Amino acid sequence: MKNRLEQIRKERAIKQEDLAHALGVSRQTICSLENGRYNPSILLAFKIARYFGMAIEEIFIYEEEES
Amino acid sequence: MKNPLCVFKRSRAFTVVLIALGAVLFLGGILLVLLERSDRYTMFYGFLTGLGLCWLVIGCIRHWRIKRNPAIVLEEEIDQKDERHQAIRSRAGYYTFLLWFVLLFVSIIALVFLSYKTASLVLCGVLVLMAVTFLLFYALLQKRM
Numbered sequence: 001m002k003n004r005l006e007q008i009r010k011e012r013a014i015k016q017e018d019l020a021h022a023l024g025v026s027r028q029t030i031c032s033l034e035n036g037r038y039n040p041s042i043l044l045a046f047k048i049a050r051y052f053g054m055a056i057e058e059i060f061i062y063e064e065e066e067s
Numbered sequence: 068m069k070n071p072l073c074v075f076k077r078s079r080a081f082t083v084v085l086i087a088l089g090a091v092l093f094l095g096g097i098l099l100v101l102l103e104r105s106d107r108y109t110m111f112y113g114f115l116t117g118l119g120l121c122w123l124v125i126g127c128i129r130h131w132r133i134k135r136n137p138a139i140v141l142e143e144e145i146d147q148k149d150e151r152h153q154a155i156r157s158r159a160g161y162y163t164f165l166l167w168f169v170l171l172f173v174s175i176i177a178l179v180f181l182s183y184k185t186a187s188l189v190l191c192g193v194l195v196l197m198a199v200t201f202l203l204f205y206a207l208l209q210k211r212m
Contacts (some may be wrong), residue, residue, distance in 0.1 A: 029151040
């Protein structure tokens with residue numbers, strides 16, 4: 001699942017460590033999220049959206065898998 | 068995340084318990100070795116002594132690290148509760164279980180061919196226990212999740 005997490009974070013000049021600390025996760029998790037290697041749980045996705053004051057769909061982009 | 072003070076107190080309690088248990092095992096093991104007249108259980112007592120010493124040393128090192136930098140406790144708490152780390156641990160545990168299952172099976176076949184009946188039977192029992200335990204946990208978690 002693609003996301004705009006890195007883009008939004010950099011626009012607001014927030015460090016990965018600060019974002020990780022605010023969300024209660026490790027910096028490696030933020031890094032993996034931004035690289036698309038890890039998809040967050042619904043709970044973490046809500047926390048991220050709430051942190052930035054945005055809707056989940058504005059941050060995470062769900063694309064149908066091509067069969 | 069939980070109150071940092073609670074996390075710190077819990078971590079300190081764990082360190083104290085680790086040091087105390089380590090000391091008890093270490094001293095108890097040495098005492099048992101000295102009191103034991105025969106060599107029957109010396110290896111077991113030695114194992115207890117070594118285990119106690121390990122725990123004692125690890126507890127002391129942990130205590131020193133936390134004293135030097137208390138923030139480590141909070142970092143450990145975050146790493147423990149981090150959902151990605153939990154997913155990694157869970158998957159690693161499952162792959163390890165599968166690998167050990169296959170290795171045990173291969174070992175049983177090898178032991179049967181080498182005519183080690185008792186050993187192969189024991190490993191068979193372990194294999195069955197592993198399978199049953201896995202199925203039980205799977206059934207339990209299916210109900211809860």
